[in-house]
Amino acid sequence: MVSIKDVAEAAGVSTATVSRVLSNGQHVRPEVRKRVLAAVERLGYRPNLVARSLRSQHSNTLGLVVSDIRNPFFTEVSRAVEDAAYEQGYSVLLCNTDENPEREAIYLNLMRDENVAGVIFSPTRQTLARIAALDLNFPIVVIDRAAPGIDVDVVLLDNVDAGYRLTTHLLENGYRNIAALCGEMSTTGRERAAGYEQALLAHNLSPSSEHVKYIQPKIEAGHAATLKLLDAAQPPDAILTTNSQLGAGALQAIRERNLNIPEDIALVTFDETTWASLVQPAITLIAQPTAEIGRTATELLLQRIADPTRSTRLVILKGQLLARASSAPRNMQSEKSLRGSRM
Amino acid sequence: MVSIKDVAEAAGVSTATVSRVLSNGQHVRPEVRKRVLAAVERLGYRPNLVARSLRSQHSNTLGLVVSDIRNPFFTEVSRAVEDAAYEQGYSVLLCNTDENPEREAIYLNLMRDENVAGVIFSPTRQTLARIAALDLNFPIVVIDRAAPGIDVDVVLLDNVDAGYRLTTHLLENGYRNIAALCGEMSTTGRERAAGYEQALLAHNLSPSSEHVKYIQPKIEAGHAATLKLLDAAQPPDAILTTNSQLGAGALQAIRERNLNIPEDIALVTFDETTWASLVQPAITLIAQPTAEIGRTATELLLQRIADPTRSTRLVILKGQLLARASSAPRNMQSEKSLRGSRM
DNA sequence: TGTTTCATAGTAAACGATTACAGCATGTCT
DNA sequence: AGACATGCTGTAATCGTTTACTATGAAACA
Numbered sequence: 001m002v003s004i005k006d007v008a009e010a011a012g013v014s015t016a017t018v019s020r021v022l023s024n025g026q027h028v029r030p031e032v033r034k035r036v037l038a039a040v041e042r043l044g045y046r047p048n049l050v051a052r053s054l055r056s057q058h059s060n061t062l063g064l065v066v067s068d069i070r071n072p073f074f075t076e077v078s079r080a081v082e083d084a085a086y087e088q089g090y091s092v093l094l095c096n097t098d099e100n101p102e103r104e105a106i107y108l109n110l111m112r113d114e115n116v117a118g119v120i121f122s123p124t125r126q127t128l129a130r131i132a133a134l135d136l137n138f139p140i141v142v143i144d145r146a147a148p149g150i151d152v153d154v155v156l157l158d159n160v161d162a163g164y165r166l167t168t169h170l171l172e173n174g175y176r177n178i179a180a181l182c183g184e185m186s187t188t189g190r191e192r193a194a195g196y197e198q199a200l201l202a203h204n205l206s207p208s209s210e211h212v213k214y215i216q217p218k219i220e221a222g223h224a225a226t227l228k229l230l231d232a233a234q235p236p237d238a239i240l241t242t243n244s245q246l247g248a249g250a251l252q253a254i255r256e257r258n259l260n261i262p263e264d265i266a267l268v269t270f271d272e273t274t275w276a277s278l279v280q281p282a283i284t285l286i287a288q289p290t291a292e293i294g295r296t297a298t299e300l301l302l303q304r305i306a307d308p309t310r311s312t313r314l315v316i317l318k319g320q321l322l323a324r325a326s327s328a329p330r331n332m333q334s335e336k337s338l339r340g341s342r343m
Numbered sequence: 344m345v346s347i348k349d350v351a352e353a354a355g356v357s358t359a360t361v362s363r364v365l366s367n368g369q370h371v372r373p374e375v376r377k378r379v380l381a382a383v384e385r386l387g388y389r390p391n392l393v394a395r396s397l398r399s400q401h402s403n404t405l406g407l408v409v410s411d412i413r414n415p416f417f418t419e420v421s422r423a424v425e426d427a428a429y430e431q432g433y434s435v436l437l438c439n440t441d442e443n444p445e446r447e448a449i450y451l452n453l454m455r456d457e458n459v460a461g462v463i464f465s466p467t468r469q470t471l472a473r474i475a476a477l478d479l480n481f482p483i484v485v486i487d488r489a490a491p492g493i494d495v496d497v498v499l500l501d502n503v504d505a506g507y508r509l510t511t512h513l514l515e516n517g518y519r520n521i522a523a524l525c526g527e528m529s530t531t532g533r534e535r536a537a538g539y540e541q542a543l544l545a546h547n548l549s550p551s552s553e554h555v556k557y558i559q560p561k562i563e564a565g566h567a568a569t570l571k572l573l574d575a576a577q578p579p580d581a582i583l584t585t586n587s588q589l590g591a592g593a594l595q596a597i598r599e600r601n602l603n604i605p606e607d608i609a610l611v612t613f614d615e616t617t618w619a620s621l622v623q624p625a626i627t628l629i630a631q632p633t634a635e636i637g638r639t640a641t642e643l644l645l646q647r648i649a650d651p652t653r654s655t656r657l658v659i660l661k662g663q664l665l666a667r668a669s670s671a672p673r674n675m676q677s678e679k680s681l682r683g684s685r686m
Numbered sequence: 687t688g689t690t691t692c693a694t695a696g697t698a699a700a701c702g703a704t705t706a707c708a709g710c711a712t713g714t715c716t
Numbered sequence: 717a718g719a720c721a722t723g724c725t726g727t728a729a730t731c732g733t734t735t736a737c738t739a740t741g742a743a744a745c746a
Contacts, residue, residue: 001480003702014726019704027724049456050402051702054393055731061436061457068422075418079411082439091453093404094437096425110434113392114404137344219617248617255623274562274591275618280598346732357696362734370694394732397701691744699736706729714721 002043011039022047053115060090062301063111063119063138067099067185071217072244072273073290074122077143080294081120088302090117099185099217101126105134112136118301123147124185139304141297146187153304155297155315159188162286162319163195163242166268169284169323170238171203174330175266179229179236181246183217190214192242192270211236215246222249230257230265238266238327244273247283266327270319281325289317345386354382365390396458403433405644406454406462406481410442410528414560415587415616416633417465420486423637424463431645433460442528442560444469448477455479461644466490467528482647484640489530496647498640498658502531505629505662506538506585509611512627512666513581514546517673518609522572522579524589526560533557535585535613554579558589565592573600573608581609581670587616590626609670613662624668632660 008015013032020028021036028036039045053059062085066074082092093116097103104127111119122144123131131140131150141153170178180196182189193214197207213229215221222241226249229236239254241247247269251261259265261281269276272287296315304310351358356375363371364379371379382388396402405428409417425435436459440446447470454462465487466474474483474493484496513521523539525532536557540550556572558564565584569592572579582597584590590612594604602608604624612619615630639658647653 001702004704005702015703016705016727017725020725023704029724032724046452046456048397048458048702050393050397050458051731052704053731054391054397054733055702055704057731059393064437069412069425070418070422075413078437079413079439082412082437086438091457092437094407094421094425094435095429096422109389113389114434115391115393248621251621255621273617275616275621278591278594278598278618279621280623344732347734348732358733359697359735360695363695366734370692372694375695391732394701395734397703398732398734400701687746689744689746691742693742694740695738696740697736697738700734702731704730706727708727709725710723711725712721712723714719716717716719 001048002045004045004047006043007036007039007045010043011036057115059115059117061093061114061116062090062298063093063095063107063114063116063121065095065097065104065107065111065119065121065123067122067124067217068096069094073144073271073288076290077294077297080291081298084295084298088298090302097124099124108134108136111138117305120297120301122186125187139301139308141301141304143293143297144186144188146191148187151312153297153300153312153314155293155300156317157188157286157288157293158316158318159191160195160198162270163192163240164199165195165319165321166192166240166270166284166286167196167199168202169321170240170266170268170327171199171205172329173266173327175238175327176205177211177234177236178238178240179211180213181222181225181239181241181250182212182214183243183246184214185217189217189242196240217243217245219245219249219252222246223253224249226250226253227256230254230259236265238262238268241267241269244269244271244276244285247271247285248273248275251279251283261326262328262330268327272322277324281328284324284327285322286319287322288319292317344391345388347388347390349386350379350382350388353386354379400458402458402460404436404457404459405433405641406436406438406450406457406459406464408438408440408447408450408454408462408464408466410465410467410560411439412437416487416614416631419633420637420640423634424641427638427641431641433645440467442467451477451479454481460648463640463644465529468530482644482651484644484647486636486640487529487531489534491530494655496640496643496655496657498636498643499660500531500629500631500636501659501661502534503538503541505613506535506583507542508538508662508664509535509583509613509627509629510539510542511545512664513583513609513611513670514542514548515672516609516670518581518670519548520554520577520579521581521583522554523556524565524568524582524584524593525555525557526586526589527557528560532560532585539583560586560588562588562592562595565589566596567592569593569596570599573597573602579608581605581611584610584612587612587614587619587628590614590628591616591618594622594626604669605671605673611670615665620667624671627667627670628665629662630665631662635660 004015004018008018021033085092095107118139120141143155182193200207213225215225268284270286276283347358347361351361364376428435438450461482463484486498525536543550556568611627613629619626
């Protein structure tokens with residue numbers, strides 16, 4: 001391994017000078033700089049990032065701690081984070097917590113041990129509540145979740161607005177008996193449910209707790225909960241799910257019961273996924289600006305790393321309602337479907 | 344920050360002893376060990392992994408270098424890798440190369456700079472050919488791609504077999520004019536195409552180069568190529584795509600031309616994805632054992648890290664053919680569909 | 687008893703960079 | 717000319733560990 005010493009020797013200067021050339025570049029004569037760079041080139045020298053990190057107490061690694069990379073939302077975000085990080089010379093350490101507070105704690109500690117420059121994190125409510133007590137020595141940017149009363153940078157969808165718009169869209173299209181399937185571990189599900197309830201109230205409908213379920217944000221849970229809804233005495237005429245996993249489970253269940261969308265039941269969800277637009281009818285949803293979320297979170301983090309004293313920012317992005325056939329207006333539905341519709 | 348010195352002081356021993364207690368545990372009296380561990384506990388000491396890595400020239404970080412984490416195959420694999428790595432106390436550095444040899448080189452160098460213990464990599468053919476010349480100081484396990492003539496651990500689907508079985512399945516179900524859309528940058532597409540050609544030959548059909556397209560493994564490319572196929576004078580009666588992105592693009596195009604699957608055209612692909620089973624008809628495909636691939640690759644890597652001299656292994660896993668409605672037998676297709684079928 | 691062996695523990699030298707400090711020119715100001 | 721600032725460079729300390737080496741005492745062995 002060629003080290004800074006070898007370069008110094010080859011260039012006939014001290015290691016300090018080599019370091020100066022390679023990092024800040026201050027206080028070096030152009031001629032010496034050229035000699036050093038030539039030596040670097042000739043020897044194929046590459047600075048050892050571990051040594052640099054140890055000495056300077058600052059690394060070029062960011063942590064990305066999400067519940068599950070297989071959730072398409074996080075997949076997309078992680079790609080954006082990695083791209084943005086790479087552009088600034090940072091690399092990304094990836095962790096999956098499964099919304100498990102213990103794993104979250106373990107990984108945050110790991111991040112500290114690894115001396116990361118900062119972490120982008122989608123925490124559970126439990127961990128968020130205790131996050132100040134962990135006194136981590138790196139900044140955190142929270143994504144996808146609200147952090148009320150906590151002094152931390154946050155990049156977030158306007159979840160209440162999104163839930164409101166999605167529900168209003170259903171109401172305007174003639175659906176009245178709307179069930180909501182929400183993820184249970186984060187604030188996100190709750191906020192989207194809040195938007196849902198506000199929309200109902202705005203239409204003089206009273207939200208019933210019967211129709212709002214908080215469940216694990218997994219396909220299987222969405223599937224099971226939907227079956228239960230569909231088999232109830234008073235099944236809903238529309239289902240809103242607050243993430244794509246729940247949406248996929250709901251769709252499975254609807255298919256299993258041989259119901260038609262949207263004639264028998266409408267389905268709307270969150271997050272643009274491959275399946276939501278490929279399925280027939282295509283699924284109405286609120287698309288999150290995942291690339292922008294990832295990029296913004298990374299930028300906020302890097303800015304905070306550069307200036308730890310700056311005031312924290314809360315960036316709230318709007319989702320985009322993609323109205324598709326799965327929530328088509330009731331009165332525009334074909335005769336065929338009315339024939340087959342249940343009571 | 345509490346360092347090993349503080350612990351040593353608190354326990355009334357030297358730093359060497361603390362280190363011995365915490366790493367190998369050899370040559371320490373039980374009583375002293377207890378005192379040290381108590382001090383560790385009391386002070387909340389956590390070893391600085393950066394310092395450890397610098398001194399021991401060995402880290403607990405693995406690299407995962409894939410073309411694009413958004414490809415569901417890699418998403419699933421990465422999750423499995425992260426899980427397996429975590430169980431062994433390793434963390435995972437994630438990179439996306441977009442099948443770009445330049446980015447691959449940059450990231451491999453980065454891995455070296457970060458002093459990773461090893462890398463799991465799905466390389467382009469170009470990089471693979473030059474990989475020995477890079478003389479990296481860490482072991483690599485190649486996934487998803489063959490590495491003929493290169494002395495490296497590999498975990499791989501039996502791609503020829505998979506292509507053969509998928510094509511044979513189509514042939515047995517009465518399809519005769521089968522087009523293949525293959526990813527262009529890796530050996531994988533080529534191998535699957537080879538299986539496809541072998542299957543045709545086994546049925547006394549001669550594969551025409553007209554019907555085998557090598558394109559970028561992206562939805563848009565699959566979409567465009569499929570449109571071209573469908574609009575040709577002699578459109579195929581079945582399309583085989585060698586990855587899920589191409590499959591999604593093909594499905595889009597088929598929908599756009601208002602064709603029925605499988606009556607007008609059958610569609611088969613690779614990789615189990617959410618959409619492939621949600622779409623109607625469900626898509627026939629070869630499911631890769633992604634979890635096993637990720638886990639096996641991680642295990643091979645860790646074993647090689649532990650013993651760099653062991654002989655390299657080539658692990659070939661079989662895919663699972665999930666026959667679904669998108670490739671239903673021609674003679675079992677309904678009348679309705681025959682009515683609407685093209686020439 | 688004298689010699690070896692071995693477990694235990696400490697001392698201090700790495701690992702490969704950054705950086706505080708000092709030294710020496712050179713230029714500027716009075 | 718003398719004082720002082722400024723630009724360039726080298727020396728050496730430092731980051732927090734691991735680990736080679738050494739020292740000590742006890743056990744084992746002849």
